[in-house]
Amino acid sequence: MAATRRWGLLPAVAALGTLFVVPPEAPVTKTDSFITAETTGILMIEGGECFSDPTFSPGAGERIVLYTPCAEGADNQSYGFTHVPDGPYDRAALSAFAWKSCGERHAELWNQDQGDNLPYYPIMPTAETWADGDRDVMCAVYRRTGRLTASALPPA
Template sequence: MRTPARLPVHVLALAAGALVLAGCSAASEPERDDAGAIVATEESADVFAIAVGDCTNDPDDGADELLSVEAVPCSGPHDNEAYHAEDLPDGDFPGEEEVTAAADEICFDAFEPFVGLAYEDSRLGYGSLTPTSDSWADGDREILCLVADYEGEPLVGSAQGLAE
């Protein structure tokens, strides 16, 4: 059995990061260029609008359930970059522990191909945004993996191929 992921302290809030009822969110879609990259900071971006390649900053309140995040251009300093998304199979909500374990496996497996270095050798860590039982009931199955600096330093640019 693999050792659980070492999560950067500032990603822990996102690791439990519950995606909750997108329809009820007052958050908005971030502004994007023609290629789909975020071009302006959106302090209250709908968490369901965050996609692979997007960069975000951690919430200040340490919330366990998120409706919105601060979405920022990846060219500037940011806490996290979404590097992989994968849906869990349909069916009944498997439970928080099972979702967390699945997210750990999914994000761990996608880490090295994205960063270009084995997780164990990297200065980077990962966390995830995962469905809650409430968002699951609304059809949410997505695990969204986020890479961040293990020491909590901001990233600038993409971590793809960084090999650090």
């Protein structure tokens, strides 16, 4: 009789266990429109610094990114900047230039195996910031699942 009661609870215990299973994070792919030069806080990030994904700030009334020490777990890390040649604003040409230049720098810093685990994306000027003279593209890396737990930059 005791064995019957014990096995009778098994389905209930198994069902409860599924309530506490944390599903793995869905892989994320960040594009050149994920963060732009108009995203509040991004212009404060220097090369090599880590920062958060954009979140809505009730105080600011808009989406912002925040500097985050890499060792505290960050969503992204800047690994360089590239200067765009002057000319009229052309989103498609700017995007092609940004992906190419950030990709070249990425390949210089990380070998193929490391690079696959650290995808990159460019943070580009917008038409408005371009009109104000912004010609810089920030290159950033991230992990598709989870956060960076330390600086992703290779040792110098």
